[in-house]
Amino acid sequence: MTLQQIRIFLAIVDSGFNITQAADRxxxxxxxxxxxxxxxxxxxxxxxxxxxxxSLTGLTPAGEVLLPHARTMVREAGxxxxxxxxxxxxxxxxxxxxxxxxQARYVLPEMVQKLRTQMPEVSIDLRPGEPDEILELLRxxxxxxxxxxxxxxxxxxxxxxxxxxxxMRGLVPIEHPLxxxxxxxxxxxxxxxxxxxxxxxxxxxxxxxxxxxxxGIVPDxxxxxxxxxxxxxxxxxGLGVGVLSEMAVEVSDYDHLHALDLGxxxxxxxxxxxxxRGEVPPKFVRSFIALLAPHYHAHPIALGxxxxxxxxxxxxxxxxxx
Amino acid sequence: MTLQQIRIFLAIVDSGFNITQAADRxxxxxxxxxxxxxxxxxxxxxxxxxxxxxSLTGLTPAGEVLLPHARTMVREAGxxxxxxxxxxxxxxxxxxxxxxxxQARYVLPEMVQKLRTQMPEVSIDLRPGEPDEILELLRxxxxxxxxxxxxxxxxxxxxxxxxxxxxMRGLVPIEHPLxxxxxxxxxxxxxxxxxxxxxxxxxxxxxxxxxxxxxGIVPDxxxxxxxxxxxxxxxxxGLGVGVLSEMAVEVSDYDHLHALDLGxxxxxxxxxxxxxRGEVPPKFVRSFIALLAPHYHAHPIALGxxxxxxxxxxxxxxxxxx
DNA sequence: CGCGTTTACGTCGTTCGTAACGATA
DNA sequence: TATCGTTACGAACGACGTAAACGCG
Numbered sequence: 001m002t003l004q005q006i007r008i009f010l011a012i013v014d015s016g017f018n019i020t021q022a023a024d025r026x027x028x029x030x031x032x033x034x035x036x037x038x039x040x041x042x043x044x045x046x047x048x049x050x051x052x053x054x055s056l057t058g059l060t061p062a063g064e065v066l067l068p069h070a071r072t073m074v075r076e077a078g079x080x081x082x083x084x085x086x087x088x089x090x091x092x093x094x095x096x097x098x099x100x101x102x103q104a105r106y107v108l109p110e111m112v113q114k115l116r117t118q119m120p121e122v123s124i125d126l127r128p129g130e131p132d133e134i135l136e137l138l139r140x141x142x143x144x145x146x147x148x149x150x151x152x153x154x155x156x157x158x159x160x161x162x163x164x165x166x167x168m169r170g171l172v173p174i175e176h177p178l179x180x181x182x183x184x185x186x187x188x189x190x191x192x193x194x195x196x197x198x199x200x201x202x203x204x205x206x207x208x209x210x211x212x213x214x215x216g217i218v219p220d221x222x223x224x225x226x227x228x229x230x231x232x233x234x235x236x237x238g239l240g241v242g243v244l245s246e247m248a249v250e251v252s253d254y255d256h257l258h259a260l261d262l263g264x265x266x267x268x269x270x271x272x273x274x275x276x277r278g279e280v281p282p283k284f285v286r287s288f289i290a291l292l293a294p295h296y297h298a299h300p301i302a303l304g305x306x307x308x309x310x311x312x313x314x315x316x317x318x319x320x321x322x
Numbered sequence: 323m324t325l326q327q328i329r330i331f332l333a334i335v336d337s338g339f340n341i342t343q344a345a346d347r348x349x350x351x352x353x354x355x356x357x358x359x360x361x362x363x364x365x366x367x368x369x370x371x372x373x374x375x376x377s378l379t380g381l382t383p384a385g386e387v388l389l390p391h392a393r394t395m396v397r398e399a400g401x402x403x404x405x406x407x408x409x410x411x412x413x414x415x416x417x418x419x420x421x422x423x424x425q426a427r428y429v430l431p432e433m434v435q436k437l438r439t440q441m442p443e444v445s446i447d448l449r450p451g452e453p454d455e456i457l458e459l460l461r462x463x464x465x466x467x468x469x470x471x472x473x474x475x476x477x478x479x480x481x482x483x484x485x486x487x488x489x490m491r492g493l494v495p496i497e498h499p500l501x502x503x504x505x506x507x508x509x510x511x512x513x514x515x516x517x518x519x520x521x522x523x524x525x526x527x528x529x530x531x532x533x534x535x536x537x538g539i540v541p542d543x544x545x546x547x548x549x550x551x552x553x554x555x556x557x558x559x560g561l562g563v564g565v566l567s568e569m570a571v572e573v574s575d576y577d578h579l580h581a582l583d584l585g586x587x588x589x590x591x592x593x594x595x596x597x598x599r600g601e602v603p604p605k606f607v608r609s610f611i612a613l614l615a616p617h618y619h620a621h622p623i624a625l626g627x628x629x630x631x632x633x634x635x636x637x638x639x640x641x642x643x644x
Numbered sequence: 645c646g647c648g649t650t651t652a653c654g655t656c657g658t659t660c661g662t663a664a665c666g667a668t669a
Numbered sequence: 670t671a672t673c674g675t676t677a678c679g680a681a682c683g684a685c686g687t688a689a690a691c692g693c694g
Contacts, residue, residue: 001399003325004684020648032685034649039684044406054649054692062409066402069602073398076391077323083391084366087384280391326659342673354660356674361658376667376674 003077005040006070008033009048013067017049017056072278079280086283091119095284098127098134098143101227103271106247108147110321111291115284122284138274144285146274147292149245159277162270163293166318168208169249170260171235171242178241179258187215187265194222194240196231201243207267208243232257245269247318270315325399327362328392330355331370335389339371339378394600401602408605413441417606420449420456420465423549425593428569430469432643433613437606444606460596466607468596469614471567481599485615487590488640490530491571492582493557493564500563501580509537509587516544516562518553523565529589530565554579567591569640592637 008026012033015022019037023030041047048063049056059067095115099108104126112124127134127143131152137143139155147163154160170185172178178189191212195201201208201224212219222240225231228248235242236256249259273289275281281289289296295313330348334355337344341359345352363369370385371378381389417437421430426448434446449456449465453474459465461477469485476482492507494500500511513534517523523530523546534541544562547553550570557564558578571581595611597603603611611618617635 001325001403002684003323006399006402018648029686030648031650031687035651036684038650044403045410046406051649052693055647056649062406065405065409069398069401069405073395073402076395076398077328079391080328080388080395081323081366083387084368084384087387088367324659340673351661352673353662353675353677357676358659360675373674374668377672378674 001040001043002036003074005036005043007074008036009040010067010070010074012037012049012056013059013063017058019056075279082280082282086280086286089283091284091287092121093282093284094123094125095282095288096125096127096143097145097147097288098129098137099147100131100134100149101128102149102245102248103147104128105227105229106245106250107271107292111288114291115288118287119284135274138276141276144275144281145288147271148274149271150269151272154274157277159275161273161275161289161293161296162315163273164316164318165268165270167246167261167263167268168243168266169246170262171232171244171249171253171257172260173236173238174256174258176241176258178260181260184264185260185262187212187217190241190243190262190265191215191217191219194220195243196223196225196234196240197221197243198228198231199224199226211265247320249320271318323362323365324358325396327358327365329396330358331362332389332392332396334359334371334378335381335385339380341378397600401600404602404604408602408608411605413606413609414443415604415606416445416447417604417610418447418449418465419467419469419610420451420459421469422453422456422471423450424471424567424570425469426450427549427551428567428572429593429614433610436613437610440609441606457596460598463598466597466603467611469593470596471593472591473594476596479599481597483595483597483611483615483618484637485593485595486638486640487592489568489583489585489590490565490588491568492584493554493566493571493575493579494582495558495560496578496580498563498580500582503582506586507582507584509534509539512563512565512587513537513539513541516542517565518545518547518556518562519543519565520550520553521546521548533587569642571642593640 008022008028011022011025012019015025019033020030023033026033037049044066046062047060048066050058050060097104097108105128108126112126115122115124125143127137129137131148131150134143134146134148135152135154135158138146138158149166151160170178170190178185178193181189195208197208200206201219201221203209208219220240223234225234228244231242231244231248232253234240241260242257243262253259273293275285293315295316330344330350333344333348334341337347341355342352345355348355359371366388368384369382370388372380372382419426419430427450430448434448437444437446447465449459451459453470453472456465456468456470457474457476457480460468460480471488473482492500492512500507500515503511517530519530522528523541523543525531530541542562545556547556550566553564553566553570554575556562563582564579565584575581595615597607615637617638
């Protein structure tokens with residue numbers, strides 16, 4: 001039994017049992033893979049894949065049983081290589097980040113900039129998307145880490161690190177009555193105006209609806225959109241009061257807009273970094289996490305990841321870049 | 323990087339950095355290993371072992387870091403082979419059991435007999451010993467499973483399955499006054515006589531001392547010994563009241579001895595089966611466990627062992643063979 | 645026929661064994 | 670000088686690529 005044979009087995013499984021396709025995935029020829037698979041099978045004394053005359057249709061029950069062990073085996077092989085790379089201090093490669101729009105647009109630029117300063121050889125591949133798309137990319141090993149604004153439902157083998165807490169803020173034109181309010185904003189104040197916020201607020205379980213419901217009010221959603229840039233534009237156009245994440249509020253916005261503290265009205269949210277569990281991340285991934293969530297600096301994200309518990313660290317609040 | 327290279331690396335580590343010795347462990351020649359280790363090292367781009375001119379002294383820090391990953395890698399390789407063997411239903415091999423004397427002498431004979439009936443090709447290698455010796459054998463992969471009468475301090479990577487609960491019993495000659503006692507035995511009854519029991523009772527924290535201490539009594543240990551056979555002999559010789567595990571009481575003893583129920587006086591003990599965590603045991607090991615602790619019949623001892631929790635099963639009380 | 649797998653065959657690389665050398669106590 | 674690791678060299682095996690055959694839709 002060879003490590004290579006196991007790799008080939010997994011490549012075939014992951015290519016949907018198409019040996020030809022699996023062949024270029026491992027940069028080899030199709031007959032080679034065919035033969036190696038066969039050799040593995042008779043070494044083990046059983047067939048791993050179902051064969052319908054001359055095409056592979058799926059795993060045999062035995063293959064199903066062996067698959068996870070094969071996976072951790074090649075995963076560890078990868079970890080060994082990765083750790084060796086890290087040890088030598090190599091900082092080459094491409095950092096592939098999956099992130100929601102809010103993260104990619106408002107949070108990550110600062111970190112990306114800093115990382116590039118630290119490690120100029122690292123190229124950064126940023127992939128915005130919806131949380132479930134991003135998690136799927138992460139699962140398929142198409143990205144190195146995910147940055148999401150909510151915990152979402154990460155699958156069992158993900159590795160979830162809380163990065164920072166954040167709050168919702170209100171946004172109104174500077175001449176708006178709420179801008180000159182001398183006391184803390186209340187729900188009843190907001191309810192006077194149409195609301196401009198994220199699409200997710202239409203969701204019956206959204207925290208915005210919940211907050212309003214506490215006062216027995218149904219919010220007047222003037223307009224909802226996917227990204228904070230649009231929200232700002234509509235607020236500027238006078239459509240109503242914007243409700244968006246504090247990360248999205250930039251200094252340049254204060255030229256035309258006034259930000260309201262809604263911290264006491266809405267719950268505290270948390271942004272997360274998500275990794276594949278059990279996989280040693282490349283050095284630049286660890287460096288990136290150190291920038292985004294420095295409170296893990298002393299924690300063993302680096303090595304092993306064997307212990308899945310979320311570390312008992314103090315997660316900081318969001319802090320805008322200076 | 324080859325699976326074989328990793329195996330060789332581990333063999334060298336496990337032979338105390340003696341390549342010559344490692345060579346026969348993997349049934350190969352010494353120069354071969356030397357070369358493979360070197361190849362692995364320059365493939366990884368770092369040295370794994372400390373070299374003092376021309377002898378190996380220990381691991382480098384990098385080697386230290388990689389070692390656990392190397393271990394799980396070859397462990398999974400072994401698991402794959404083992405699962406394949408199981409799948410083919412192979413029941414060959416030697417079942418190596420480490421057990422305390424009480425287990426080996428009174429409990430296991432029945433199970434061994436049944437296993438041999440089921441799987442005549444399996445040869446059984448029974449190794450009696452002290453709990454810590456046995457656990458060490460288990461750790462070093464010199465036995466397949468351990469059967470102990472107490473939980474003891476299994477090391478972190480052991481896999482502990484409670485097998486059955488048991489009680490202490492008293493043993494007296496048939497003509498002894500306690501034999502004709504018409505009520506339940508009390509500590510004060512026992513205290514009337516010298517006690518014959520296990521060496522462990524001399525231990526200040528022993529449950530026998532604790533039980534007596536509740537009544538403010540210090541037991542008169544007439545004689546302590548390592549195995550129950552000796553206890554019986556001394557009881558027959560009239561040295562005192564025997565206190566021993568119920569498994570040690572056999573029907574043939576009733577010719578000359580009378581057994582006392584001490585269930586309410588002493589705590590409930592538990593016997594355990596201990597395995598190496600993360601390792602798929604051979605089929606005959608699983609069959610053996612099924613005989614010794616049938617309550618695990620539906621539980622996935624067989625596969626993976628990835629989830630280390632002790633299953634929430636009802637552990638039965640000890641039941642003598644019919 | 646196109647698609648995909650298997651079989652056949654040749655070559656190159658790699659592993660592993662034997663033998664000799666080197667270094668250390 | 671005994672012990673252990675490294676180097677040198679050769680043989681054999683095995684992996685992998687090319688080419689061709691085979692089955693199925």
